[in-house]
Amino acid sequence: MARTVPASTRIGFTLLAWVIALLLFSPILWVLLTAFKTEAEAIAASPTFLPQNFTLENFAAVQDRSDYFKHAFNSIVVSLGSTLLGLAIGIPAAWAMAFAPTKRTKDVLMWMLSTKMMPAVGVLIPIYLIFRDLRLLDTVHGLTLIMTLINLPIIIWMLYTYFKEIPVDILEAARMDGAELWNEIVHVLVPMAVPGIASTLLLNVILAWNEAFWTITLTSGRAGTLTAFISSFSSPQGLFLAKLSAASLLAIAPILLMGWFSQKQLVRGLTFGAVK
Amino acid sequence: MGSISLQHVKKSFGEVQIIPDISLDINDGEFVVFVGPSGCGKSTLLRLIAGLEDTTSGQILLDGEDMTKAPPARRGLAMVFQSYALYPHMTVRDNIAFPLKMAKAPKELIDQKVEYAARTLNLSSYLDRRPRALSGGQRQRVAIGRAIVREPKAFLFDEPLSNLDAALRVNMRLEITELHQQLKTTMIYVTHDQVEAMTMADRIVVLNAGNVEQFGSPLDLYKKPANRFVAGFIGSPKMNFIDGPEAAKHNAHSIGVRPEHFTLATSATSGAWKGKVGVAEQLGSDTFLHVHVEGLGLMTIRTDGDQTFSHGDDVYLTPDPTRIYRFDAAGNAI
Numbered sequence: 001m002a003r004t005v006p007a008s009t010r011i012g013f014t015l016l017a018w019v020i021a022l023l024l025f026s027p028i029l030w031v032l033l034t035a036f037k038t039e040a041e042a043i044a045a046s047p048t049f050l051p052q053n054f055t056l057e058n059f060a061a062v063q064d065r066s067d068y069f070k071h072a073f074n075s076i077v078v079s080l081g082s083t084l085l086g087l088a089i090g091i092p093a094a095w096a097m098a099f100a101p102t103k104r105t106k107d108v109l110m111w112m113l114s115t116k117m118m119p120a121v122g123v124l125i126p127i128y129l130i131f132r133d134l135r136l137l138d139t140v141h142g143l144t145l146i147m148t149l150i151n152l153p154i155i156i157w158m159l160y161t162y163f164k165e166i167p168v169d170i171l172e173a174a175r176m177d178g179a180e181l182w183n184e185i186v187h188v189l190v191p192m193a194v195p196g197i198a199s200t201l202l203l204n205v206i207l208a209w210n211e212a213f214w215t216i217t218l219t220s221g222r223a224g225t226l227t228a229f230i231s232s233f234s235s236p237q238g239l240f241l242a243k244l245s246a247a248s249l250l251a252i253a254p255i256l257l258m259g260w261f262s263q264k265q266l267v268r269g270l271t272f273g274a275v276k
Numbered sequence: 277m278g279s280i281s282l283q284h285v286k287k288s289f290g291e292v293q294i295i296p297d298i299s300l301d302i303n304d305g306e307f308v309v310f311v312g313p314s315g316c317g318k319s320t321l322l323r324l325i326a327g328l329e330d331t332t333s334g335q336i337l338l339d340g341e342d343m344t345k346a347p348p349a350r351r352g353l354a355m356v357f358q359s360y361a362l363y364p365h366m367t368v369r370d371n372i373a374f375p376l377k378m379a380k381a382p383k384e385l386i387d388q389k390v391e392y393a394a395r396t397l398n399l400s401s402y403l404d405r406r407p408r409a410l411s412g413g414q415r416q417r418v419a420i421g422r423a424i425v426r427e428p429k430a431f432l433f434d435e436p437l438s439n440l441d442a443a444l445r446v447n448m449r450l451e452i453t454e455l456h457q458q459l460k461t462t463m464i465y466v467t468h469d470q471v472e473a474m475t476m477a478d479r480i481v482v483l484n485a486g487n488v489e490q491f492g493s494p495l496d497l498y499k500k501p502a503n504r505f506v507a508g509f510i511g512s513p514k515m516n517f518i519d520g521p522e523a524a525k526h527n528a529h530s531i532g533v534r535p536e537h538f539t540l541a542t543s544a545t546s547g548a549w550k551g552k553v554g555v556a557e558q559l560g561s562d563t564f565l566h567v568h569v570e571g572l573g574l575m576t577i578r579t580d581g582d583q584t585f586s587h588g589d590d591v592y593l594t595p596d597p598t599r600i601y602r603f604d605a606a607g608n609a610i
Contacts, residue, residue, distance in 0.1 A: 169361040
């Protein structure tokens with residue numbers, strides 16, 4: 001029998017959901033509105049909700065002061081590069097763990113995940129020194145490398161979870177059909193795991209795009225991504241809220257749009273396997 | 277060619293021994309069925325031959341060549357799985373063509389072979405469909421098509437009909453048998469269904485707890501079971517077993533009588549076992565009677581479908597003296 005929920009409860013929960021969603025969205029909304037205000041309006045004692053004097057001058061000022069497009073380009077290279085590199089390593093690793101497990105596979109998975117439990121600052125000094133000695137400081141490839149490494153456990157975990165859902169019979173059929181390991185992965189496993197791989201890709205692009213700690217620590221001018229770009233505004237011009245908002249909006253806009261368009265895929269990917 | 281020889285093949289998973297020690301010789305072109313109850317090791321044995329599992333020890337020879345360590349792709353065998361194991365992202369055409377693409381066959385040859393397989397299996401009008409748009413029987417045909425195009429040394433079937441409904445199972449059983457007659461390629465077929473085994477096989481391997489209980493033609497197994505296990509497993513309904521004094525009269529530890537080897541009477545005859553009908557299962561062509569026989573227990577009797585019996589009827593059973601199977605204390609046939 002279908003469970004009946006009283007109308008009042010339904011309305012109550014819907015309202016609660018809206019309130020929570022608006023609370024979560026409010027900082028982004030604030031940034032969005034402030035970016036189009038003048039500095040005076042942004043810090044006015046009695047703040048306005050919508051911009052009274054709509055202006056784009058903050059965006060022009062931001063581009064004048066710091067090269068937005070260079071940072072955006074670095075963000076694209078680092079986030080996509082680290083994700084693709086991570087997938088290239090993660091797919092074979094997850095295959096091995098899902099389809100050729102040993103007694104220690106679960107331990108290895110837990111160990112990989114445990115590296116995410118440690119605060120990044122705990123390994124700051126050794127990593128900084130290694131980067132300095134290998135001349136990787138303030139380089140895009142150095143940043144791509146570190147981003148790959150910090151996100152690899154998540155990539156492998158996600159792929160492992162998706163791969164476990166694929167019936168092993170199908171891979172065995174490919175083996176019987178004469179497919180060597182490479183063909184089995186490329187022609188059978190990967191096409192079947194496309195939803196999982198796509199959501200892993202999206203999530204990791206977002207994580208790498210928004211990563212700030214290592215970006216700010218390991219780059220200065222040349223290899224900085226958009227998180228370094230925002231950060232460079234917060235200290236000298238921390239009180240210029242409108243310009244800071246414009247910079248933030250420019251930094252988050254690409255990933256926000258990508259997330260918006262791919263939300264169906266993301267949600268599908270993240271709940272994949274939850275209900276078989 | 278497709279002869280398969282297993283020499284002292286053993287398989288353990290950790291501490292658990294699945295196949296203690298099996299040696300078998302399967303001739304080229306033979307249709308051999310591995311039959312046995314769940315967990316008897318029949319699928320494991322098939323997977324060892326396929327190369328999907330590694331042997332713990334022993335040798336597997338294909339056409340006399342040692343293939344024990346060869347990966348599945350190099351053994352030249354084709355397998356049809358219970359779950360069909362079709363590639364869901366490919367069309368029927370691509371599914372069937374996949375083994376040929378892996379073998380880097382030229383495109384014209386691939387097209388030609390796919391068309392031929394599709395014609396043979398009545399799949400021509402489904403070639404551009406995805407597996408999810410097919411019925412169970414059609415999916416299994418695609419799986420067979422994928423196996424045929426490889427022209428393998430032998431086909432391995434792992435309970436291929438278990439997911440189909442009863443009517444379709446009978447049809448597919450026939451189709452596979454016809455396919456064997458047409459191709460004359462070695463086939464090994466795993467099933468737990470002894471009717472499939474009896475109807476399809478040239479020879480049957482009866483497995484129990486990882487051991488070969490008997491290897492012979494269906495009628496051999498039916499007429500001369502090597503032991504009580506085979507006698508009970510082959511034949512439907514199952515053979516009736518009788519222990520104690522009645523068996524001792526025949527100088528045996530236990531005796532077995534098949535349900536079809538009784539003479540049934542409704543009035544007392546000398547030497548007959550008296551019993552009461554418990555359940556009468558009427559199939560139309562036959563009636564199966566479950567009879568409680570005084571001092572001997574429950575017996576199943578196959579009788580003519582025209583005879584009607586009901587619960588509580590008195591019946592008198594006389595086993596055919598020439599068809600009483602005798603077993604010693606270890607269960608071996610005497």
